[in-house]
Amino acid sequence: MNFSYAKEASENVKADALVIPAFESDNPLKDYACGPAVSKLFLKGDFTGKSGQIMVLPAQGAVKADRVILLGLGKVEKACGKVIADALADVYRHGSIDAQKIKTLAIATEVAGEPEGVKARDLGRAIADAAIFGSYRFLNHHTKDKHVKRVWVEKTLIAGVPAKHLAELKTGQERGAIVATYTCHARDLVNEPSNFMKPRHLAKFAKDMAAKIPGLKCRVLEKPELEKLKMGSFLGVNAGSADPARLIILEWNGGKKGDKPLAYVGKGLCFDTGGYNIKPNSLGMKGDMGGGAATICALGAIAALKLPINAVGVVPATENEISGTAYHPGDILHSMSGQTIEVDNTDAEGRLILCDALTYTQRNYKPRVVVDMATLTGAAVVAVGSKFVAMMGNDAETIEHFEHAFNRVGENVWELPLPDCYDKLLDSPVADMKNIGGNPGTITAGLFLRRFVDEGQKWVHLDIAGSALYDGDNWGLWNAKSPTGSPVRALVEYAEHCFANPGHKLDSEHGHKHGDGHLHKH
Ligand SMILES: [Zn+2]
Structure with a gap:
């Protein structure tokens, strides 16, 4: 345009x-x-x-x-x-x-x-x-x-x-x-079918994008390096796929040297068959890399806008396939964090790739805030539909900042709790935990990820299963039945207005109610 x-x-x-x-x-x-x-x-x-x-x-x-x-x-x-x-x-x-x-x-x-x-x-x-x-x-x-x-x-x-x-x-x-x-680049990535959007294609997009933006660096770790890092959980999901996994890493250093970065971590599941817990219908599962697409494109926008912050984007990219080498229900995966995971359901694979990416990100970057995003649970669509993002986290101020950022860009978000009383649903008799804790499915997925968040680490989890793969009629900015690129705009807004100015007053720049969210706290 x-x-x-x-x-x-x-x-x-x-x-x-x-x-x-x-x-x-x-x-x-x-x-x-x-x-x-x-x-x-x-x-x-x-x-x-x-x-x-x-x-x-x-x-x-x-x-x-x-x-x-x-x-x-x-x-x-x-x-x-x-x-x-x-x-x-x-x-x-x-x-x-x-x-x-x-x-x-x-x-x-x-x-x-x-x-x-x-x-x-x-x-x-x-x-x-x-x-x-x-x-x-x-x-x-x-x-x-x-x-x-x-x-x-x-x-x-x-x-x-x-x-x-x-x-x-x-x-x-x-x-x-x-x-x-x-944001529209993210929509294109989600729209591309899985035969055109394998982990290597997603990695190539990130590299090509970074090559065009001065100062944005992209590295892609290939399977032997992931093995060396002992990313057993991530690689467990990749085991059945003919296409090797990739860990895509984007770095933007627009802030002061040594300033702790903002870290975005996005699920890059290029196609999800469900594995041996096969989905009855996996049509639409080309979009299971929506979190990865949003992470990559948010880093692109942050760098293109030259925001004065340090930021990193990490995307574990793989497919979840069925084959003679695929992981099985009941397998036990040894994650990079050292914690072991019993695979109670091969279709709960998103958290298995995210947990290793979270460990990698925290160990290597010591971020001030880490935010993961994923088309993680069908339960999120049940809970908040396709017009809201479900948000969880461990820090009230960061949660409030994200509510503010979503509102500023006119997108809807709703916070769900992460109560300890559901955490034991993840306990396993044969490993440190199992990968599925039953209902409430969105919350137990969040609690699973929380087990991989370091003590004192500020963390937000965005379940975008509904919002990234919008399925309704023309609605506001979004076309009918089209991926939205959500939450790229909110990620950039948060980076620019909240992360870059930790002490800023939320009320000073936005005094207006609008739209469907009505989440304004003032
Ligand atoms: Zn799945």
């Missing part, structure tokens, strides 16, 4: 279409100089500014653009970046874009008119998010059908920005575009 800024007022901008966003009222276009002229294009009362309303009209000279797209934003009291981004994303995927061959879309920003809750920077980010996510499509394997031939918006022309807000809005848009672009 190409973004540019018009010098003219919105009504004088030449484009295939001019989007005029407006809040709900008796006279929704009152903030626009062209309001009276545009109002003549529709029957009185047809456009109310109600949330979700989109009207595409021939401009008939009312403005210089060929068409006018009226966009309802709902009540002004609810205005915030997320509301605008969600509404605008619907314009980018609207059928009229294709039907009317709209390639250049201008957006009138007078609506900003500074309603409470919409800062210029938020508005810039909202436009970037809407344009990039609203136009997202995965066409790597289409060769000739209607998807390829569809017309998509190529250029977004931002119009009507008052001079005093231009710099802030532009900053928001440019930084938002970077984060959105890396």
Whole structure:
């Protein structure tokens, strides 16, 4: 997506279409100089500014653009970046874009008119998010059908920005575009089928990405090195796969030398058959590397934004296959930490690869905060559905910071407890623990991982089984039945605003309720 800024007022901008966003009222276009002229294009009362309303009209000279797209934003009291981004994303995927061959879309920003809750920077980010996510499509394997031939918006022309807000809005848009672009890389990785996204392909993506970003380093440990490190749990899962495991490591040193890093650890399970506890239907399990994809792409965005922190991303990548060499139910794996694990279920493999990655990360990097993320449990989808991330952890302040980060980017998160009373469900008669503790499945998975977190180590666990593999209808920024790249945006937000400023006040920069989460603590 190409973004540019018009010098003219919105009504004088030449484009295939001019989007005029407006809040709900008796006279929704009152903030626009062209309001009276545009109002003549529709029957009185047809456009109310109600949330979700989109009207595409021939401009008939009312403005210089060929068409006018009226966009309802709902009540002004609810205005915030997320509301605008969600509404605008619907314009980018609207059928009229294709039907009317709209390639250049201008957006009138007078609506900003500074309603409470919409800062210029938020508005810039909202436009970037809407344009990039609203136009997202995965066409790597289409060769000739209607998807390829569809017309998509190529250029977004931002119009009507008052001079005093231009710099802030532009900053928001440019930084938002970077984060959105890396989030879409994560979506591509998840979308790629497993025959194109084996551990070696995921590693190659990380290496190629790092090669393009100055200062971002990528190392890939291959199977003999993983054996030397005694990653018996990770390698146990890999045993049945013809494709050897990889440990992908990204390092960004934007902070002071010696500052403890932020560590992201993501499950890179490139295909999950379930192993000998075979899944009845493993369709969709190409997406079981969503946590790894998010980790890699968050590191890409953090480095591209040159955030002044040290950060590391670690992704254990493997498939979980069935073969003569695969691990069996009842096997006992010796993890890198020294703890032994009885495999009660070969389909609870995510935690088996994450535990060794957590040990590796803590031993080698001594992170200030370590965050793991994984499409870990079907139980998380039962608990919070596909519109929320399930979050657990051992440090109240870090949990609160993550709630804040998710809210800032307009994504939903819900904290689940990690009570000691369920920990003994993991006890095994033949090893230090077993890999499955029964219900509550999301929590016992979190408790399993907690056994691999060092004393005093601040740790957050994000179960993204629902949110990364979004399965519903078009919703806000997300297309129907499409991976979301969640939680890349929240990871970057946390890195930039919380990790980089440990003492900062959460309330000072966000005083607004929105969306579905309603998790604001203030
Ligand atoms: Zn599994």
